[in-house]
Amino acid sequence: MYPFRKIEAKWSKKWQTSKVYEPNLDKAKKPFYNLMMFPYPSAEGLHVGNMYAFTGSDIYGRFKRMSGNDVFEPMGLDGFGIHSENYALKIGKHPAEQAKVSEKNFYKQLQMIGNGFAWNEHLETYDPEYYKWTQWLFIQMYKNGLAYRKKQAVNWCPSCKTVLADEQVEGGKCERCGTIVVKKDLEQWFFKITKYADRLLKNLDKLDWSEKIKIAQRNWIGKSTGSLIQFKISNFKFQNNIEVFTTRPDTIFGATFLAVSPELAREWISAGWSENKEVVEFINKTIKGRGDTAAEAIKEKEGIDSRLKAVNPATGEEIPIWVVNYVLPGVGTGAIMGVPAHDERDMEFAKKFNLPVSNAPLVDADVITKKVKGKRTTNYRLRDWLISRQRYWGPPIPMIYCDKCGWQPVPEKDLPVLLPKIKDFRPTGTDKSPLATHKEFYEVKCPNCKEKARRETDVSDTFLDSAWYYLRYLDPKYKNGLSNPKRIKRWLPVDMYIGGAEHAVLHLLYVRFVALALHDWGYVDFEEPFKQFRGHGLLMKDGAKMSKSKGNVINPDEYIKKFGADAIRMYLMFLSPFEDGGEWRDEGLTGITRFLERVWKMGDQVTGNKQQVTSNWIHAHIKKITEDIETLHYNTCISELMIFLNNLSEKGGTKADFNVFLKLLAPFAPFITEELWSELGNKKSIHSESWPEFNARHIMQKYFDLVIQVNGKVRAKVAAQVGLSESDARKLALKSEKIGNALSNKEVKKVIYVQNKLINFVV
RNA sequence: GCCCGGGUGGCGGAAUGGUUUACGCAGAGGACUUAAAAUCCUUGCCCAAAUUUUGGGUUGUGGGUUCAAAUCCCACCCCGGGCACCA
Numbered sequence A: 001m002y003p004f005r006k007i008e009a010k011w012s013k014k015w016q017t018s019k020v021y022e023p024n025l026d027k028a029k030k031p032f033y034n035l036m037m038f039p040y041p042s043a044e045g046l047h048v049g050n051m052y053a054f055t056g057s058d059i060y061g062r063f064k065r066m067s068g069n070d071v072f073e074p075m076g077l078d079g080f081g082i083h084s085e086n087y088a089l090k091i092g093k094h095p096a097e098q099a100k101v102s103e104k105n106f107y108k109q110l111q112m113i114g115n116g117f118a119w120n121e122h123l124e125t126y127d128p129e130y131y132k133w134t135q136w137l138f139i140q141m142y143k144n145g146l147a148y149r150k151k152q153a154v155n156w157c158p159s160c161k162t163v164l165a166d167e168q169v170e171g172g173k174c175e176r177c178g179t180i181v182v183k184k185d186l187e188q189w190f191f192k193i194t195k196y197a198d199r200l201l202k203n204l205d206k207l208d209w210s211e212k213i214k215i216a217q218r219n220w221i222g223k224s225t226g227s228l229i230q231f232k233i234s235n236f237k238f239q240n241n242i243e244v245f246t247t248r249p250d251t252i253f254g255a256t257f258l259a260v261s262p263e264l265a266r267e268w269i270s271a272g273w274s275e276n277k278e279v280v281e282f283i284n285k286t287i288k289g290r291g292d293t294a295a296e297a298i299k300e301k302e303g304i305d306s307r308l309k310a311v312n313p314a315t316g317e318e319i320p321i322w323v324v325n326y327v328l329p330g331v332g333t334g335a336i337m338g339v340p341a342h343d344e345r346d347m348e349f350a351k352k353f354n355l356p357v358s359n360a361p362l363v364d365a366d367v368i369t370k371k372v373k374g375k376r377t378t379n380y381r382l383r384d385w386l387i388s389r390q391r392y393w394g395p396p397i398p399m400i401y402c403d404k405c406g407w408q409p410v411p412e413k414d415l416p417v418l419l420p421k422i423k424d425f426r427p428t429g430t431d432k433s434p435l436a437t438h439k440e441f442y443e444v445k446c447p448n449c450k451e452k453a454r455r456e457t458d459v460s461d462t463f464l465d466s467a468w469y470y471l472r473y474l475d476p477k478y479k480n481g482l483s484n485p486k487r488i489k490r491w492l493p494v495d496m497y498i499g500g501a502e503h504a505v506l507h508l509l510y511v512r513f514v515a516l517a518l519h520d521w522g523y524v525d526f527e528e529p530f531k532q533f534r535g536h537g538l539l540m541k542d543g544a545k546m547s548k549s550k551g552n553v554i555n556p557d558e559y560i561k562k563f564g565a566d567a568i569r570m571y572l573m574f575l576s577p578f579e580d581g582g583e584w585r586d587e588g589l590t591g592i593t594r595f596l597e598r599v600w601k602m603g604d605q606v607t608g609n610k611q612q613v614t615s616n617w618i619h620a621h622i623k624k625i626t627e628d629i630e631t632l633h634y635n636t637c638i639s640e641l642m643i644f645l646n647n648l649s650e651k652g653g654t655k656a657d658f659n660v661f662l663k664l665l666a667p668f669a670p671f672i673t674e675e676l677w678s679e680l681g682n683k684k685s686i687h688s689e690s691w692p693e694f695n696a697r698h699i700m701q702k703y704f705d706l707v708i709q710v711n712g713k714v715r716a717k718v719a720a721q722v723g724l725s726e727s728d729a730r731k732l733a734l735k736s737e738k739i740g741n742a743l744s745n746k747e748v749k750k751v752i753y754v755q756n757k758l759i760n761f762v763v
Numbered sequence B: 001g002c003c004c005g006g007g008u009g010g011c012g013g014a015a016u017g018g019u020u021u022a023c024g025c026a027g028a029g030g031a032c033u034u035a036a037a038a039u040c041c042u043u044g045c046c047c048a049a050a051u052u053u054u055g056g057g058u059u060g061u062g063g064g065u066u067c068a069a070a071u072c073c074c075a076c077c078c079c080g081g082g083c084a085c086c087a
Helices: A004-018 A046-068 A082-090 A095-112 A128-143 A194-207 A211-221 A251-255 A262-270 A277-293 A344-352 A365-371 A485-491 A506-521 A556-563 A565-576 A587-604 A618-630 A634-651 A655-665 A670-679 A726-735 A737-743
Strands: A031-036 A070-072 A146-155 A162-166 A182-191 A226-232 A241-246 A257-260 A301-313 A317-325 A335-338 A376-379 A398-403 A406-409 A442-445 A452-455 A497-500 A532-536 A538-541 A582-585 A704-709 A713-721 A750-754 A758-762
Touching: A004 A095, A004 A565, A004 A670, A031 A046, A031 A485, A046 A070, A046 A497, A046 A532, A046 A538, A046 A556, A046 A565, A046 A618, A082 A095, A095 A556, A128 A146, A128 A406, A128 A506, A162 A182, A194 A211, A194 A506, A211 A452, A211 A506, A211 A532, A226 A365, A241 A251, A241 A257, A241 A335, A251 A365, A257 A262, A257 A301, A257 A344, A262 A277, A262 A317, A277 A301, A277 A317, A335 A344, A365 A376, A376 A485, A556 A565, A556 A587, A565 A587, A565 A634, A565 A670, A587 A634, A587 A655, A618 A634, A618 A655, A634 A655, A655 A670, A704 A726, A704 A737, A713 A726, A713 A737, A726 A737, A726 A750, A726 A758, A737 A758
Parallel strands: A031 A070, A031 A497, A257 A317, A497 A532, A538 A582, A704 A758
Antiparallel strands: A146 A162, A146 A182, A226 A241, A226 A301, A226 A376, A257 A335, A301 A317, A398 A406, A398 A452, A442 A452, A704 A713, A750 A758
């Protein structure tokens, strides 16, 4: 085995001191910001899935560096928040203590994987110098009317003991712990992401992002166009109208009832409506039931006739108003027109409760909307971002409540609001954060009137920390704002962002929203933070996602120690296309270790000219690898490198040829290539060298295999000269005995000739 | 139910209208060796006839377009992922 341990340790150190991976952030001429999603240190150490993602991103960065760009590839830790806190709780440590341990472990491991990180710019979201600006961001949201408090039914995770945003509920379960989420009526802080729904949707068309992610975001934003239509209520003293939203105003003649959510009906009760005991009971029961089963789908349609009547504005007919469980609050107006003839759900309901079904004709949507004095409108599925968390390990929300002055932001000069180190950091489960029991924390003076006031004790969502980190990397110590404005101009937006596709509607949506807000406030001149985004696939083991409970987790350290980082990097990238993910199988490593051994030996075998590339066949390899690395098809790059090496040993190559090979291999296996490169007498780091260029002239071959087909079936292959004419090809084909036999006694009806490829006789 | 991927040897995968199975793993045979490991070479789907050649078939299934289909079109089956009484 080649001495990878020695080599990898040696070059890790040298790269650090020689600063190969530190671009000049103020003067770089061709800045290229190569960003990867920073990890949550929510385990003992780095997961091989992290290494998979980082290697794929690093290869791209190294390729761009060798192609003449000043590549900036920073790394940090998304260490604040529920992920890390849950881990600390699990192992019974204080999150602040655990953060120090994780930080050390993660950074040690991140040094080993062979990435070209710009370590000068590392950052941690729990650093007060960082979260000072997360808090500043909250205050700007508040000052610009994008942060507000509201009481409503919100998602509550009984295990994490905190509220969650809609994006953090997956199939009715908590994104973090998998517990079934319930609904609770609570007053919370929200960010008005819905204000940007339309721009978040429209801008997607301009982005060079994985199509999958764009589709997921479009679906999540969920734009639908329809009409708002008022229905008069004929026998109700508290209210004259009900407004419904419908995407099918053209079916209004078939509307035979109105269906309202129990939440809407409850508002009428608060207004004094309590005429019927049964109806009131139904409303209370249904709302309560929702709290228990949370986001679970309603299995059976239930409803009750409210005894109120509405008038269908199209027909003038009086129709009943029902309170039903299948109309949800916060969707549209919380009231719909029931059209059994055109809606499956309304039909199901109508059948169950014997409501009439009318097969009235369809009409033009625009015309009818106008006629009934309705309004054409757009509705979005997207909800505002619930930002409060009743947890400890996060940035305290920088707001103060005063009985006299109401909510006041903490003055910017007083930031950061430091998270105090308390002993009772465990989530309380009482709708309040652990900080709510600490007077020394929450007893403050009102910034406005200086009277006694109370500090907000909730912290903000982890996803706010990561919604702006790419800005901070540019100057992690910057004192006068989020980040250094000159560097923002030079480096942003990010040129390439690579990370997990599971963040499609979480991080990747929030980060776009925050950028839009910063743009509108004048802090950045771009609307979209990432020009390109590519989502990598999932790394599996034994047909399943790696997880500790399944016992199929691969520890990268162990394998790096045994085979070297270069081997693991290459093995991971050789599995399958990077964007598809792949399955880890120990046996597969053999092929790569053999390959690297042969590369090592080749260093001694090549001789001859060092200056000039003599073998023309290498140009085709350069072309293929260059094109495939651009599209992240790393598995085929590695295959091509293997063929290149086979050719070097079969056809024999010079030192110059081998130099080209090493350069092409360098992004994948940075250590061994650097070592061999220096052994061949090169002074500069291979990673600062220029990427090989190919000459199309040399790729042109003289001969090719002419495929001869009869009726589309391959009958023979003969060597032929490139540029062969059709008639010569025909002659050549007929010379072959097989073809002669196949064509004898048959009339050739047609001949198809594809230059430099094949000839097909149709008989 | 809706949306998005995908289905190719024993396995991971390659090929996006023109030679199916590049590259690699595993397997079989051989060389080297006292032996083993390592290394190197050969081999590599199915069926039939003939004895190492010939013919036919083969990219989830069925159909279509085309001189030619893994690739394009239609229908269906299966697997993975996302969304889900969104009005």
